[in-house]
Amino acid sequence: MSKRADWIWHNGELVPWEQATVHVMTHGLHYGTSVFEGIRAYRSHLGPSIFRLEDHIHRLFASARIYRFEMPYSVAQIEEACRQVVAANHLEEAYLRPIAYLGAGGLGLTGQGCDVEVSIAAFEWGAYLGADSHEQGIEVGFSSWVRPPSHSTPLMAKAGGHYLSSRLISQEARRHGYTEGLALSTAGFVSEGAGENIFVVENGALVTPPLAASVLEGITRDTVIALAADLGVAVREDQLTRERVYAADEMFLTGTAAEIVPVGRVDGLALGDGRPGPLTRDLQQRFRGIFDGSSPQHDHWLAPIAVGSTV
Numbered sequence: 001m002s003k004r005a006d007w008i009w010h011n012g013e014l015v016p017w018e019q020a021t022v023h024v025m026t027h028g029l030h031y032g033t034s035v036f037e038g039i040r041a042y043r044s045h046l047g048p049s050i051f052r053l054e055d056h057i058h059r060l061f062a063s064a065r066i067y068r069f070e071m072p073y074s075v076a077q078i079e080e081a082c083r084q085v086v087a088a089n090h091l092e093e094a095y096l097r098p099i100a101y102l103g104a105g106g107l108g109l110t111g112q113g114c115d116v117e118v119s120i121a122a123f124e125w126g127a128y129l130g131a132d133s134h135e136q137g138i139e140v141g142f143s144s145w146v147r148p149p150s151h152s153t154p155l156m157a158k159a160g161g162h163y164l165s166s167r168l169i170s171q172e173a174r175r176h177g178y179t180e181g182l183a184l185s186t187a188g189f190v191s192e193g194a195g196e197n198i199f200v201v202e203n204g205a206l207v208t209p210p211l212a213a214s215v216l217e218g219i220t221r222d223t224v225i226a227l228a229a230d231l232g233v234a235v236r237e238d239q240l241t242r243e244r245v246y247a248a249d250e251m252f253l254t255g256t257a258a259e260i261v262p263v264g265r266v267d268g269l270a271l272g273d274g275r276p277g278p279l280t281r282d283l284q285q286r287f288r289g290i291f292d293g294s295s296p297q298h299d300h301w302l303a304p305i306a307v308g309s310t311v
Contacts, residue, residue, distance in 0.1 A: 032161025
């Protein structure tokens with residue numbers, strides 16, 4: 001469960017958490033006209049550092065461009081604001097939520113007359129899929145809801161309205177006793193989890209659905225592909241059928257909030273012996289190595305911050 005912090009960066013300045021408010025007629029509240037990122041800061045060998053900050057903010061601006069938002073700040077200003085809000089809250093580890101949205105100004109669907117507002121929160125947030133998820137693994141189930149195709153909704157954008165689909169998928173999974181839900185594409189192939197990308201292990205190789213399977217191009221997904229290359233493990237993007245998932249040797253989910261989470265059972269069927277597999281464990285260790293200094297070749301992914309500074 002997330003914890004509140006003291007300060008939020010809101011439209012160019014730090015304001016107390018309780019005062020970071022929006023008007024009830026905010027366009028983004030009515031129509032989901034927002035784009036956002038989920039970013040983590042870690043306690044690392046370089047000091048408190050934001051992970052892949054540049055990549056996340058680049059995607060935020062790409063999402064804004066796709067939805068034709070005129071961002072009122074530069075990439076450099078938003079990156080600096082992310083550092084500032086972590087430092088101001090004296091956080092050594094944090095989850096960051098930058099969000100840009102159409103404010104109040106009119107209820108026409110185009111948002112004409114609505115300015116783009118930007119807020120960035122940073123707060124403590126533990127393992128998204130449960131305290132034991134990284135070690136014990138989780139159970140997942142396929143949802144009756146499918147992901148929309150990219151010619152219906154631009155799935156390259158990380159937009160607030162897209163996550164109504166995720167909510168339905170996740171709620172259905174919880175009702176059926178699973179930790180998380182998985183979705184198929186409209187073509188019937190495996191797409192992604194409610195908030196995570198999917199990887200399976202087949203004969204020692206990693207397989208993940210291609211972007212054409214209605215998936216978000218996840219930054220943790222990209223990180224895992226790079227870490228697999230460090231291990232000499234082949235990675236393929238391939239259209240996965242549901243039965244291929246059932247027959248996989250291992251499976252795990254990836255995402256900024258979830259990180260790398262092993263999956264032990266799918267629709268009640270055990271994968272292997274139902275416990276986290278060896279390749280999943282190796283990749284988890286490599287991921288932790290980014291922060292403890294044992295993978296220095298990836299130091300460029302870390303953006304150090306001075307906690308408590310006035311940045």
